[in-house]
Amino acid sequence: MxxxxxxxxxxxxxxxxxxxxxxxxxxxxxxxxxxxxxxxxxxxxxxxxxxxxxxxxxxxxxxxxxxxxxxxxxxxxxxxxxxxxxxxxxxxxxxxxxxxxxxxxxxxxxxxxxxxxxxxxxxxxxxxxxxxxxxxxxxxxxxxxxxxxxxxxxxxxxxxxxxxxxxxxxxxxxxxxxxxxxxxxxxxxxxxxxxxxxxxxxxxxxxxxxxxxxxxxxxxxxxxxxxxxxxxxxxxxxxxxxxxxxxxQLEAPNRFDIMAQMMPYIAKRMEQGAPLSIITRHILGLFQNLPGARKWRQALSGGNAKSLKDVEIALINIQEAMQRTEDYLKENQVQENS
Missing domain, CATH: 3.20.20.70 (Aldolase class I)
Structure with missing residues (x-):
């Protein structure tokens, strides 16, 4: 077998x-x-x-x-x-x-x-x-x-x-x-x-x-x-x-850890001559159903991302959006419990 x-x-x-x-x-x-x-x-x-x-x-x-x-x-x-x-x-x-x-x-x-x-x-x-x-x-x-x-x-x-x-x-x-x-x-x-x-x-x-x-x-x-x-x-x-x-019984990976592994791959493919957009089109759904997902898709689709720096900025933005949402939910929970 x-x-x-x-x-x-x-x-x-x-x-x-x-x-x-x-x-x-x-x-x-x-x-x-x-x-x-x-x-x-x-x-x-x-x-x-x-x-x-x-x-x-x-x-x-x-x-x-x-x-x-x-x-x-x-x-x-x-x-x-x-x-x-x-x-x-x-x-x-x-x-x-x-x-x-x-x-x-x-x-x-x-x-x-x-x-x-x-x-x-x-x-x-x-x-x-x-x-x-x-x-x-x-x-x-x-x-x-x-x-x-x-x-x-x-x-x-x-x-x-x-x-x-x-x-x-x-x-x-x-x-x-x-x-x-x-x-x-x-x-x-x-x-x-x-x-x-x-x-x-x-x-x-x-x-x-x-x-x-x-x-x-x-x-x-x-x-x-x-x-x-x-x-x-x-x-x-x-x-x-x-x-x-x-x-x-596998532990689910963190989305940002996945992107940390993707970045060297993207860089290698770009060195081989692959346009960035050919690769980023496959990762648009990474943050599906999470805060900032729409802005992530917009930042990477349609050729909007021109370099790896643009991808890094998009990652920072969605991380901040998720943090703001988490802070907001925590604040509301405290108010409801008080």
Whole structure:
């Protein structure tokens, strides 16, 4: 069993295009050592023809890290998976859930749910090429294949390859009727289908994804499945990842300590030629729901921060805002008690 497979429960940040970049993943790792990080979906064509280093490089601090691949050519998927293993990735995941028009046209993503035999062939080739774990992320259904039985048939077909880990987005995808954005919100969540899958196939590792926003919700899902994948909430409110540390009795880190670790990283990336705004866009949610959070976002967004000094000033300002609020609350409490 790999170190990643031994993580119990399996809690991960979902792969999100343009969001779960290596800069975000470095930042997110600072909140919790046990969260599983996923890359953005990377197509086999991008790796084979667009530069492997560009698409496969990551920071060592990101482990445990999973490469999510998009593709439907078994040989290409096997080749890219072997490259990823050699690169040091901990796991390979095949995307069978993305509903965008672009990936449909290239037979990538959710449309593959209509071809379980092809997905099984792809997974078999990948598993023959690598020694690291291989998983599948999919929807509960698409278009005319919306029933629980359709999903079960898909999972059973793929599981025959020896793949035993499925991450299930608990919404159908309407590939012909909704935009990719609408497919993230409009189809209703059917958590019960995912719970039922775990009940019917107890020997499989089943993880749930879709609309999960709090520690309490995560705990609730873990009563029914083996893992929880959190998407946009982990990006907009990254301190949730620290709160999830309670699952392993971890002490929650201080937000300012996290920024103290981020500052050298930001400086290094800027020395490599990365614009400051490319990095700061990932840390806008650090103080979500706290006093001064809005001013923090304003100071760092839209290219407002030009240098590390600007980031330091923003940190001082939010620290002062939080202190003023704390002093105000203490003063009011004294008055109420007097």
């Amino acid at each position: 790999s170190a990643l497979q031994s993580l119990q429960p399996r809690i991960s940040v979902a792969p999100m295009m343009d969001w779960t970049t290596r800069d975000y993943r470095f930042f997110a790792r600072l909140f919790n050592p046990n969260i599983i990080m996923y890359t953005e979906m990377v197509t086999t064509g991008a790796i084979l023809f667009g530069g492997a280093e560009r698409h496969l490089d990551y920071n060592n601090e990101e482990h445990p890290i999973v490469l999510q691949l998009g593709g439907s050519n078994p040989k290409d998927l096997a080749t890219c998976s072997k490259m990823a293993q050699d690169w040091g990735y901990d796991e390979i995941n095949l995307n069978v859930g993305c509903p965008s028009d672009r990936v449909q046209n290239n037979k990538i993503g959710a449309c593959l749910m209509a071809e379980p035999d092809l997905v099984a062939e792809c997974i078999a080739e990948i598993r023959n090429a690598v020694d690291i774990p291989v998983t599948v992320k999919h929807r509960i259904g698409i278009d005319d294949l919306q029933s629980y039985e359709d999903m079960l048939h898909f999972v059973d077909t793929v599981a025959k390859t020896g793949c035993d880990n499925f991450i299930v987005h608990a919404r159908i995808a309407l590939l012909q009727g909704l935009s990719p954005k609408e497919n993230r919100d409009v189809p209703p969540l059917r958590y019960e289908d995912v719970y039922r899958l775990k009940q019917d196939r107890p020997n499989l590792i089943i993880e749930i994804n879709g609309g999960i926003k709090t520690f309490a919700e995560t705990q609730q899902h873990l009563q029914h499945v083996d893992g929880v994948m959190i998407g946009r909430e982990a990006y907009h409110n990254p301190y949730l990842l620290a709160e999830l540390g309670q699952l392993w």
